[in-house]
Structure formats: C-alpha cells, structure tokens
Amino acid sequence: MDTESTHSGYSYHSSRSGRSNRHGERSRERHKASSSKDSVRSERSVVINPPDSPSQDSPVHNGEPLPGEPTPAADHEDDAQDDNWGETTTAVTGTSELSVSQEEVVGLGKEIQDRTHSFRRYLPLAVGLCVGLLVVATPLVFLLLPGLMWPDRLQACGAACEGLFLSISFKLLILLVAVWALFLRQGRACLPRVCVYRAFLTTLTLLLTMSYWLFYGVRILDAQDEDYHGIVQFAVSLVDSQLFVHYLAVVLLELRHLQPCYSICVIRSTDGETRHYNVGQHSIQRAALSILEYYYRDFSLHNPALLSASKHRAAKHLAGLKVYNVDAPGSTAAAQPSNGNQSRAMVTAAGKRKDNAHNELYYEEADYERRVRKRRARLVVAVEEAFTHVRRMKKEDENATPSDIMDVREAALAIFPSMARALQKYLRTTRRQHCHSMESIQKHLAFCLINNMSPKAFLEAYLVPGPTLQYSPERWMADQWTLVSEASVTSGIKEGTEFLLKCLDFSLAVTVKGIPYIRLTEEYIDPKSHKFLLLLQSETSV
Amino acid sequence: MSFIPGQPVTAVVARVEIKKLRQDANLILGFSIGGGIDQDPGQNPFSEDKTDKGIYVTRISPGGPAEAAGLKIGDKIMQVNGWDMTMVTHDQARKKLTKKREDVVRLLVTRKSLEQTVKQSMCSYPRP
Numbered sequence: 171m172d173t174e175s176t177h178s179g180y181s182y183h184s185s186r187s188g189r190s191n192r193h194g195e196r197s198r199e200r201h202k203a204s205s206s207k208d209s210v211r212s213e214r215s216v217v218i219n220p221p222d223s224p225s226q227d228s229p230v231h232n233g234e235p236l237p238g239e240p241t242p243a244a245d246h247e248d249d250a251q252d253d254n255w256g257e258t259t260t261a262v263t264g265t266s267e268l269s270v271s272q273e274e275v276v277g278l279g280k281e282i283q284d285r286t287h288s289f290r291r292y293l294p295l296a297v298g299l300c301v302g303l304l305v306v307a308t309p310l311v312f313l314l315l316p317g318l319m320w321p322d323r324l325q326a327c328g329a330a331c332e333g334l335f336l337s338i339s340f341k342l343l344i345l346l347v348a349v350w351a352l353f354l355r356q357g358r359a360c361l362p363r364v365c366v367y368r369a370f371l372t373t374l375t376l377l378l379t380m381s382y383w384l385f386y387g388v389r390i391l392d393a394q395d396e397d398y399h400g401i402v403q404f405a406v407s408l409v410d411s412q413l414f415v416h417y418l419a420v421v422l423l424e425l426r427h428l429q430p431c432y433s434i435c436v437i438r439s440t441d442g443e444t445r446h447y448n449v450g451q452h453s454i455q456r457a458a459l460s461i462l463e464y465y466y467r468d469f470s471l472h473n474p475a476l477l478s479a480s481k482h483r484a485a486k487h488l489a490g491l492k493v494y495n496v497d498a499p500g501s502t503a504a505a506q507p508s509n510g511n512q513s514r515a516m517v518t519a520a521g522k523r524k525d526n527a528h529n530e531l532y533y534e535e536a537d538y539e540r541r542v543r544k545r546r547a548r549l550v551v552a553v554e555e556a557f558t559h560v561r562r563m564k565k566e567d568e569n570a571t572p573s574d575i576m577d578v579r580e581a582a583l584a585i586f587p588s589m590a591r592a593l594q595k596y597l598r599t600t601r602r603q604h605c606h607s608m609e610s611i612q613k614h615l616a617f618c619l620i621n622n623m624s625p626k627a628f629l630e631a632y633l634v635p636g637p638t639l640q641y642s643p644e645r646w647m648a649d650q651w652t653l654v655s656e657a658s659v660t661s662g663i664k665e666g667t668e669f670l671l672k673c674l675d676f677s678l679a680v681t682v683k684g685i686p687y688i689r690l691t692e693e694y695i696d697p698k699s700h701k702f703l704l705l706l707q708s709e710t711s712v
Numbered sequence: 713m714s715f716i717p718g719q720p721v722t723a724v725v726a727r728v729e730i731k732k733l734r735q736d737a738n739l740i741l742g743f744s745i746g747g748g749i750d751q752d753p754g755q756n757p758f759s760e761d762k763t764d765k766g767i768y769v770t771r772i773s774p775g776g777p778a779e780a781a782g783l784k785i786g787d788k789i790m791q792v793n794g795w796d797m798t799m800v801t802h803d804q805a806r807k808k809l810t811k812k813r814e815d816v817v818r819l820l821v822t823r824k825s826l827e828q829t830v831k832q833s834m835c836s837y838p839r840p
Contacts, residue, residue: 708802710806
C-alpha cells in the first residue's frame with residue numbers, strides 16, 4: 171500500500187521480521203495458550219492473530235496483541251487493513267510455516283541460554299566455596315604436616331600451644347561461619363561484569379594464602395623446623411590475617427553502600443511513572459540491580475493496552491497527511507531545500523488539522539471516566555452482595571445439613587459467578603483483564619474468605635493496579651534487562667550519571683543526583699526565656 | 713487625629729463640661745473609656761490610626777450627664793481638667809476622671825467631624 175511507505179517510520183515488514191527474533195516470543199506463546207481458557211468467559215469473540223499478522227495497535231508491544239481484546243475501532247481497522255494487504259502486496263512474507271521454523275530456532279537458542287545461565291548463576295557460589303575451603307583447610311594442614319612428616323624430631327610444647335590450639339579452633343569456626351554468612355549465599359542476580367571488590371578480595375585472599383604457603387614451604391618444610399610452638403604461632407597468624415581480610419570484605423561489600431549519598435530518579439519510558447530512591451556508593455551495575463529490585467516492588471504493572479490511545483491519535487494524525495514527491499529528486503543541493511519545504515508544509519498542514527484533536531481527547535476522557543465509575547459502582551455492589559451470601563461456620567451451625575457446609579475452595583466457587591460478570595466488565599473497561607486469570611481471582615477470593623476480609627479488601631486488588639511483583643511472572647513483560655551506559659558499568663555512580671535499563675517493551679531512564687551536603691547549626695534557647703505580654707483592651711466606666 | 717512623631721500634636725477640639733451625678737455614694741459621669749498606652753491600640757474600633765494609644769469614649773449611658781453635656785461615642789479625650797490624656801495609661805486616665813473632690817470635669821475632646829466642620833467653615837468664607 172502506498173500509505174505504508176510514508177507511515178510514521180514504521181513499516182510492517184521490518185516490524186514482522188524484528189518481532190519474531192526476540193526471544194521473549196516463546197514465553198508469550200505459552201502465555202497465549204494458557205489464557206485461551208480465559209476467553210471462555212468473554213462475551214465478544216476474541217481475535218487471536220497469528221504472530222506475523224500486522225496489527226496496528228501493538229507496534230511496540232512486540233508480539234500478537236493481548237488476548238484481552240483490542241478495541242473495536244482497532245478491530246475494524248485491522249480487518250480493513252488485512253483485506254487490503256492480502257490483495258495488493260505481491261510478495262507474501264512470513265507464512266505460518268516460516269514462523270514456526272523461526273520459533274523453533276528461537277526455542278533452541280533459549281535452551282542453550284538456559285544452560286549457560288545456570289552455570290553463570292552458580293559460579294560465584296562455587297568460587298566462594300572453593301576459596302572458603304582453602305582458607306579453612308590451610309591452617310589445619312600447616313599444623314598437621316610437621317606431625318606427619320617428622321614426628322620424632324618435633325619439640326612438644328605445653329600449655330602455651332594448647333592455648334593456641336584453642337584459639338585457632340575458635341577462630342576457624344568463626345571464620346567458617348563468617349564466610350558462610352557473607353559469601354555462600356544465593357546469588358541475587360547475574361550482572362554483566364565481575365564485581366571489582368569481589369575480585370579484589372578473592373585475589374587478596376589467595377595472595378595471602380599463597381604467600382603463607384610459600385613461607386611455610388621454604389622455612390618450615392624444607393628446613394624441617396622442629397619448633398612446633400613457632401609453627402602453631404605461624405598458623406594462628408594466618409587465621410588472624412584471614413579474619414581481617416574478612417572484615418575488609420564486610421566493610422567493602424556490605425557497609426560501604428549503606429550510607430545514602432545519591433538520589434536516583436527512575437522514569438519509565440512508556441507512561442512516565444517516576445520514582446526517587448536514595449542509594450549509597452555503588453557501581454553502576456549494582457545500582458541498576460537495586461533499582462530493578464525496587465522496580466518490581468514499586469512500579470505498577472506495565473500495561474501496553476493503556477498506551478494504544480495515544481498511538482491511535484498519532485497514527486491518525488500522520489495518516490491524514492499524504493505527501494507525494496512528484497518531482498524526480500535532482501542534485502543533492504536542490505533536494506535539501508525541497509525536503510525542508512516538504513517538512514514545513516507537513517507541519518503547517520498538521521497545525522491546521524490539530525484543531526479537533528484536543529476536543530476529541532477531552533470528551534473521550536470524560537466519557538471514559540464516567541464509564542469506569544459506573545462499572546465500578548456496579549462491581550462494588552455485586553461484590554458486597556456476593557459476600558453476604560457466605561459466612562464462617564459457627565458452633566451452632568454444626569447441626570446444619572452437610573450439603574451446606576463447604577470448605578473455602580467450594581465457597582469461593584459458589585459465590586464467584588455472581589460477581590464474575592461485573593468484575594470482568596470492569597477489568598475490560600480499565601484494560602486490565604489480561605492481568606488476572608479466573609484461577610487467580612478464585613484463589614484471591616479464597617484467601618480473602620479465610621482471612622475474614624471485607625468485600626472492599628477483596629476488591630482493592632482489582633481496582634488499583636498493583637506492583638509488578640504481585641502478578642505471576644508471565645504477565646510482567648519485564649524479564650530480560652539490558653543496561654545501556656556510556657560509562658563503564660563497574661565504575662561508581664556519580665552526580666550526573668545517566669543510564670538506561672532496557673526491557674523488551676519499555677525502558678527505565680535513570681539519572682543520578684547527589685544528596686546535598688547538609689550544614690546543621692545549633693541554637694540554644696533557655697527554657698526560661700519564653701515570656702509573653704498580654705495585650706488588653708479594657709473598658710472602664712467612669 | 714494622626715500624629716507625626718516628633719511634632720506637636722495638633723487637633724481641633726471641642727470643650728465639653730460634664731457635671732458629675734451623685735449615685736449611691738459614687739460620683740459618675742455616665743460614659744466608658746477605652747485605650748491607654750498600656751493597651752493594645754489595634755483593637756480600638758474608633759481610632760483612625762490603629763497605633764493611636766489615646767483615650768477614647770467607648771460607650772455613653774443614655775440619659776447620663778455625659779450625654780447631656782454633648783459627649784459623643786468615639787470621641788478622643790485630649791485633656792481632663794488640664795491634665796493631658798494623650799500619653800497616659802488606662803488607670804491614670806480613670807483616676808483623673810474619677811477624683812472624688814471634683815464635681816465637674818472639663819474635657820477637651822476631638823472628633824473627625826470637628827475637623828470637617830472647621831474646613832467647611834473656612835472654605836465658605838473666602839478671604840478678601
């Protein structure tokens with residue numbers, strides 16, 4: 171179609187080929203298959219497009235539109251586009267067979283990635299374990315070897331040695347527990363580069379141990395030293411140094427970033443939701459990690475269905491302008507000014523057409539508000555009514571007929587149908603029906619019944635979009651993150667650092683500002699200095 | 713009635729002579745005063761300048777000697793029997809007015825209408 175080539179820089183062909191190569195496709199497919207059961211309770215017929223069909227309202231969303239249906243306007247437009255597309259294009263790119271094979275390739279790639287992922291995930295743990303064992307075993311070996319190699323020539327030492335043995339054993343126990351507490355933990359994340367401090371500390375530990383081994387080998391093993399007291403003291407000094415290195419590790423890895431000194435502003439690119447956090451001294455990748463943990467807790471679930479309205483407006487705005495380049499492009503010198511004229515003409519034409527867009531937006535939004543409030547009122551009433559039908563069994567109900575007594579799952583299933591319709595309509599109006607499956611709603615209802623919650627408490631989960639972590643992982647749309655940064659990701663964050671955390675559908679723009687240096691002075695006020703005057707206006711009759 | 717600090721206070725005054733009335737062993741004048749340098753001038757409803765700490769007539773009992781003598785509510789009392797009333801405390805003003813040995817008090821009072829009257833009368837007699 172002619173209009174395609176001058177569309178907002180977004181041609182269907184490039185989108186299609188781009189889309190299938192993203193590896194999130196596979197999880198989306200699984201999600202789509204599981205939610206087809208949800209469509210049972212929808213009234214309208216759901217249009218589930220095959221992955222490669224063009225769809226106007228999900229360009230950035232990277233996949234087939236959500237099984238929660240697209241708006242009716244888009245549906246009609248889709249059908250119109252589909253018909254024309256089939257008739258006027260000569261080359262058919264992306265048939266069902268091609269798409270399946272591409273999926274398979276993507277699936278293969280993902281499996282390999284999974285295996286390497288698990289390797290990278292447990293690498294720090296493995297390294298920590300090895301170094302820890304080395305560190306704990308070395309002093310014991312130092313103590314045992316002389317006893318094994320030249321036992322007869324060894325000078326026995328008395329109480330002093332026993333004291334040292336005690337101290338070595340307790341210090342080793344403390345070191346063992348400390349290493350377990352600090353290093354042998356489940357990794358929080360897989361970061362792009364190795365943490366500089368961890369590498370430094372590992373190197374330091376190994377260096378220390380190696381130098382002790384060197385000295386031990388040269389001075390004690392080779393010379394076959396007989397002074398056992400000296401050897402024990404040597405081992406004790408090693409354990410002491412290891413404990414101090416562990417102290418350094420605690421300070422560098424755990425304590426240094428506790429004191430907040432930067433304020434980070436995180437903005438989501440799709441809907442502009444902004445949060446501010448106070449963090450301490452971090453490297454860029456660690457700061458990104460803590461920001462992502464906060465993201466899952468604080469930001470509401472990303473909902474691409476809410477963004478389609480502005481895209482429609484933008485698309486309509488540009489689709490109305492058809493610019494035909496009638497003259498053949500001449501030399502570059504002549505082409506430049508003509509391009510300038512063209513763009514200026516487009517802008518002025520656009521300016522004239524903008525007259526009605528704001529009006530439409532205003533009335534559309536007012537209408538939407540009213541619809542949402544009406545549906546919400548119906549929903550609240552339906553839920554309250556449903557909750558009145560069930561109550562907890564009391565002592566005196568034990569004589570009731572057994573068919574009336576049910577467990578929580580059955581109770582939830584019994585009252586669910588009366589509110590299901592109102593709930594589904596409300597969710598569809600606010601475009602959040604894909605976040606909640608029927609099973610999850612029933613599970614939540616059972617949970618609320620067990621904990622004696624009011625209908626309002628039950629509804630709160632559906633009236634307000636909750637944080638991303640509240641929903642199951644396949645609805646997050648935020649799984650694989652990429653850190654885009656100009657500075658090296660292991661360098662520390664500074665005032666003015668900016669970086670981007672990119673996900674498939676959206677990105678988080680992060681800017682760093684320093685917390686100001688606070689100058690606090692004191693002023694002493696004597697408690698007796700609080701004195702007051704009474705201002706009267708008395709009237710005396712004379 | 714406003715004054716410029718450092719300059720003598722000038723005002724158009726009217727002489728009011730009130731004979732005290734004997735009532736149950738008290739000599740009363742039949743009006744109430746408010747104001748004084750120890751009082752809050754901002755609460756005075758009668759003063760033009762809210763920093764004026766002078767003595768003002770706040771109430772006139774109907775049928776009393778003050779009403780008969782022509783004292784009006786809102787008048788600022790400038791002198792009582794020769795004693796200055798512009799810079800006195802409330803209690804000092806009360807004492808000057810309620811001396812038991814005096815039967816008559818001669819007040820110099822000023823009000824805004826006096827100034828206007830004087831201005832009008834001055835304008836209506838053009839100088840030759």
